[in-house]
Amino acid sequence: MKTRDRILFASLRLFNEQSERSVTTNHIAADLGMSPGNLYYHFRNKEAIIYELFLRYEQRTRDFLQVDTTASLTWEDILAYFRSIAGNIWEYRFLHRDMEQLLNNDAALLQRYRTFAQEVIRSGRQIMTVMTRQGLIAASDAELDALIINIWVITTSWAPFLHSTAVFGELDTDLSQEMIQRGIHQVMYLLKPYLRGDAVQALQSLPPLYA
Amino acid sequence: MKTRDRILFASLRLFNEQSERSVTTNHIAADLGMSPGNLYYHFRNKEAIIYELFLRYEQRTRDFLQVDTTASLTWEDILAYFRSIAGNIWEYRFLHRDMEQLLNNDAALLQRYRTFAQEVIRSGRQIMTVMTRQGLIAASDAELDALIINIWVITTSWAPFLHSTAVFGELDTDLSQEMIQRGIHQVMYLLKPYLRGDAVQALQSLPPLYA
Numbered sequence: 001m002k003t004r005d006r007i008l009f010a011s012l013r014l015f016n017e018q019s020e021r022s023v024t025t026n027h028i029a030a031d032l033g034m035s036p037g038n039l040y041y042h043f044r045n046k047e048a049i050i051y052e053l054f055l056r057y058e059q060r061t062r063d064f065l066q067v068d069t070t071a072s073l074t075w076e077d078i079l080a081y082f083r084s085i086a087g088n089i090w091e092y093r094f095l096h097r098d099m100e101q102l103l104n105n106d107a108a109l110l111q112r113y114r115t116f117a118q119e120v121i122r123s124g125r126q127i128m129t130v131m132t133r134q135g136l137i138a139a140s141d142a143e144l145d146a147l148i149i150n151i152w153v154i155t156t157s158w159a160p161f162l163h164s165t166a167v168f169g170e171l172d173t174d175l176s177q178e179m180i181q182r183g184i185h186q187v188m189y190l191l192k193p194y195l196r197g198d199a200v201q202a203l204q205s206l207p208p209l210y211a
Numbered sequence: 212m213k214t215r216d217r218i219l220f221a222s223l224r225l226f227n228e229q230s231e232r233s234v235t236t237n238h239i240a241a242d243l244g245m246s247p248g249n250l251y252y253h254f255r256n257k258e259a260i261i262y263e264l265f266l267r268y269e270q271r272t273r274d275f276l277q278v279d280t281t282a283s284l285t286w287e288d289i290l291a292y293f294r295s296i297a298g299n300i301w302e303y304r305f306l307h308r309d310m311e312q313l314l315n316n317d318a319a320l321l322q323r324y325r326t327f328a329q330e331v332i333r334s335g336r337q338i339m340t341v342m343t344r345q346g347l348i349a350a351s352d353a354e355l356d357a358l359i360i361n362i363w364v365i366t367t368s369w370a371p372f373l374h375s376t377a378v379f380g381e382l383d384t385d386l387s388q389e390m391i392q393r394g395i396h397q398v399m400y401l402l403k404p405y406l407r408g409d410a411v412q413a414l415q416s417l418p419p420l421y422a
Binding site for chain 1 (some may be wrong): 231232275295310311312314323324325328329332353354357358360361363364365367368369371374375376377378396397400403404408
């Protein structure tokens with residue numbers, strides 16, 4: 001593995017386990033048995049590492065959301081989306097835990113994130129139009145407009161919600177898969193009233209999303 | 212007005228208009244034509260002001276959510292709840308804008324907020340049980356459990372969502388009533404699939420919530 005990738009890999013693990021806030025570039029260098037100078041040769045500061053990790057997260061999300069709007073979608077395809085998105089959130093969970101703070105600290109990241117968010121919401125809305133056409137869901141345009149925004153807000157606000165309220169118990173530094181699973185459960189309940197046909201059955205037998 | 216109340220009143224206005232982050236105790240003292248020393252006599256630091264403002268916000272929310280679970284609720288009562296809650300959020304909007312950061316900076320506030328959040332979610336769930344009994348909504352226990360959590364997350368995450376995504380346009384330092392109105396709209400769409408009887412009509416003719 002290239003040094004640059006090794007730094008990114010270790011940073012992601014440390015940020016997820018200990019939260020971005022409490023991990024410095026010195027911690028990352030020490031974890032890799034590397035001098036801070038060597039780390040700075042590849043990334044000028046922690047913000048540069050976070051920015052690069054965000055780009056990778058963004059690229060993976062974009063890949064998942066490529067959808068052929070003329071294709072025939074099944075409920076299995078929809079579940080596959082959810083599985084991919086849940087897995088991606090799990091892998092980059094520190095981003096969701098500390099997003100507000102990260103965006104406040106880096107104007108370039110904020111700009112990039114806004115473009116990303118708008119694109120994902122548009123893609124999600126398109127997928128819903130296809131689902132409606134296929135008879136998987138039944139909802140008006142106004143309902144779908146509200147639904148896609150609610151799905152985005154629940155998904156991206158879930159980690160801060162768990163931390164700020166402790167409604168499902170105090171949160172350790174790291175998030176558990178069970179905690180993210182509960183978030184998926186909440187999103188499924190947003191969709192549930194609009195599901196039709198096979199989709200209703202599929203939701204009821206929804207297996208854990210980490211396969 | 213007592214000096215202590217004047218300080219709280221001015222702080223709330225400045226935090227709302229300019230965000231909590233960019234307002235110092237010196238700004239607050241200057242706004243009141245008061246020496247910083249006089250301000251410190253009443254509040255030892257900005258955190259103490261924020262904590263006191265939170266207590267007032269909390270008390271008002273608690274008053275709204277007192278509900279006689281044996282009473283007969285109409286859809287008009289439900290709308291009155293929403294109006295009160297929206298008005299309260301509007302008045303203390305800086306809290307919702309910067310909550311994550313405020314909670315990270317003050318362990319006592321985090322503890323207080325958690326107790327408050329758990330209480331509000333319990334009360335909201337109770338109100339829904341009453342609404343179900345009255346035939347205003349039709350939903351299973353599992354649906355109501357998911358619904359109350361989704362309502363809480365959308366309500367409290369709305370301001371950070373507007374800021375981080377700019378989906379509804381770039382946010383000024385202050386939030387507009389229109390922006391909060393859109394959040395209420397999103398919450399109404401969470402409820403909509405479960406509404407029965409008069410409630411469906413009432414939602415469609417929903418007036419702006421700032422009367």
